[in-house]
Amino acid sequence: MDDQYFSRKTFTFLSKLEENNNRDWFNEHKQDYEDVVREPALNFIADISSDLPKISPHFNAIPKKMGGSLMRVYRDVRFGKDKRPYKTNIGIQFRHEIGKDVHAPGFYVHISPEECFVGVGIWHPDSPTLRKIRDRIIEQPDKWKTVVKNKTFKSNFERVGDTLTNAPRGYAKDHPLLEDLKLKDHIGISPMKKSVVYSGQFKKEVLKSFKQGSHYMQFLCQSLNLNY
Numbered sequence: 001m002d003d004q005y006f007s008r009k010t011f012t013f014l015s016k017l018e019e020n021n022n023r024d025w026f027n028e029h030k031q032d033y034e035d036v037v038r039e040p041a042l043n044f045i046a047d048i049s050s051d052l053p054k055i056s057p058h059f060n061a062i063p064k065k066m067g068g069s070l071m072r073v074y075r076d077v078r079f080g081k082d083k084r085p086y087k088t089n090i091g092i093q094f095r096h097e098i099g100k101d102v103h104a105p106g107f108y109v110h111i112s113p114e115e116c117f118v119g120v121g122i123w124h125p126d127s128p129t130l131r132k133i134r135d136r137i138i139e140q141p142d143k144w145k146t147v148v149k150n151k152t153f154k155s156n157f158e159r160v161g162d163t164l165t166n167a168p169r170g171y172a173k174d175h176p177l178l179e180d181l182k183l184k185d186h187i188g189i190s191p192m193k194k195s196v197v198y199s200g201q202f203k204k205e206v207l208k209s210f211k212q213g214s215h216y217m218q219f220l221c222q223s224l225n226l227n228y
Helices: 008-019 023-028 030-048 127-139 141-148 151-156 202-212 214-223
Strands: 090-095 106-111 116-122 158-160 186-191
Touching: 008 023, 008 030, 023 030, 030 090, 030 202, 116 202, 116 214, 127 141, 127 214, 141 151, 141 214, 151 202, 202 214
Parallel strands: none
Antiparallel strands: 090 106, 106 116, 116 186, 158 186
16 A cells, blocks of 8 residues: 655745745644644654564664654754755654664654655764774674665665775774774765655655665674664
């Protein structure tokens, strides 16, 4: 049975929010946000919660308005120059059960008028976490290369994120996997067409991408001594 969550109206709302990123406009259109963004997102999260354990039972799908898998629409404007109050994308993170914030290993879904994609990995981990991943890459280079050079993974995911200019402190400057050791993020993203997002195949395609990135996620979790 097809499962349709989002619609063209979802993208229309996000585009209009981009053009009118202020509290007055958002408050006037808050019911639209509920109808075409938050409610379908929470329904999607609730429905996928029974499927996600088939990939890994250690990632949570929590359909709550606050504190769950759906990221807040409100931006943190305290420290940046950009004072726009609202995010103009839908962000959904299925975080590892031990994770307390967005820096934990997680499966991710990103929806915006500019781009839609599925993500796997870990974003901006702290230094001890990053060191554990780097150390395992060094200890098990063949395993790492098998994961990241896997044909299915490479054909569906692009590895992205911040990287150091030079070798990280304490690691050999001539290591054969230096480019991987320089990474500050370990993220893979798989693009998705907007037409898929508002089709009845959305959940199916998200789960397909999660499965394709599963071995990558498994390597990262095992590097951190986390269950997968």
